[in-house]
Amino acid sequence: MLIIFALDLATQGYSNHHCRPIQADATNKRSMSTSNFSKLDFRNALGSFATGVTVVTALGKNGQKVGMTANSFNSVSLDPALVLWSIGRDTNCFDDFIAAEAFAIHILAEDQQELSNRFATTGTDRFAGLEVSEGLAGVPLLTHYSACFQCAIANQYDGGDHVIMLGKVLDFTDQGHRPLIFHRGNYEAL
Numbered sequence: 103m104l105i106i107f108a109l110d111l112a113t114q115g116y117s118n119h120h121c122r123p124i125q126a127d128a129t130n131k132r133s134m135s136t137s138n139f140s141k142l143d144f145r146n147a148l149g150s151f152a153t154g155v156t157v158v159t160a161l162g163k164n165g166q167k168v169g170m171t172a173n174s175f176n177s178v179s180l181d182p183a184l185v186l187w188s189i190g191r192d193t194n195c196f197d198d199f200i201a202a203e204a205f206a207i208h209i210l211a212e213d214q215q216e217l218s219n220r221f222a223t224t225g226t227d228r229f230a231g232l233e234v235s236e237g238l239a240g241v242p243l244l245t246h247y248s249a250c251f252q253c254a255i256a257n258q259y260d261g262g263d264h265v266i267m268l269g270k271v272l273d274f275t276d277q278g279h280r281p282l283i284f285h286r287g288n289y290e291a292l
């Protein structure tokens with residue numbers, strides 16, 4: 103059902119109607135590699151944009167639970183219900199998320215800084231001792247969060263050293279807790 107849905111979105115032209123064409127090869131364009139500013143300064147300046155913090159979960163290629171912390175989440179469209187986030191190409195779980203047909207985005211509550219760090223730490227079992235339930239398409243769902251959006255993958259776009267994941271929201275739960283904030287590399291509360 104999820105596969106059919108993703109195909110359905112593609113045939114409806116979500117990827118190219120009123121959009122600039124996606125160029126997979128960024129070397130033909132003015133790219134970051136030709137910019138004359140430092141990557142660190144750029145990163146620091148981007149950090150001035152305060153965001154919430156999410157944990158995105160999915161089923162991996164071998165049916166294992168995968169999850170990672172991401173603050174690149176954003177709302178896109180109300181009708182149809184679309185959201186996005188982006189994943190770094192150099193992450194270990196990249197192949198699993200790229201192959202997944204569905205994912206869940208958990209907006210973390212202000213008391214979940216530890217969970218954010220856990221899902222950003224490499225080389226550990228991120229789900230160890232965590233209570234999870236099974237969501238749509240078997241995607242692991244956390245039990246505590248501010249809001250959770252269960253999505254089918256609608257499209258993936260080249261985003262330089264990241265890939266932008268567009269999700270069609272199939273279901274959501276709003277627990278209404280105050281959110282965790284990330285600003286200039288630090289966690290904050292509203």
Ligand SMILES: Cc1cc2nc3c(=O)[nH]c(=O)nc-3n(C[C@H](O)[C@H](O)[C@H](O)COP(=O)(O)O)c2cc1C
Pocket residue numbers: 155169170171172173174175187188189190191192193194195196218219221222223224225284
């Ligand atoms: C607050 C915060 C936000 C993050 N946001 C993103 C993001 O949007 N996209 C991303 O690819 N990595 C992001 N990361 C880094 C990943 O969580 C981290 O690189 C990833 O979990 C590494 O896992 P790996 O073992 O799969 O490489 C963020 C980390 C933190 C602490």
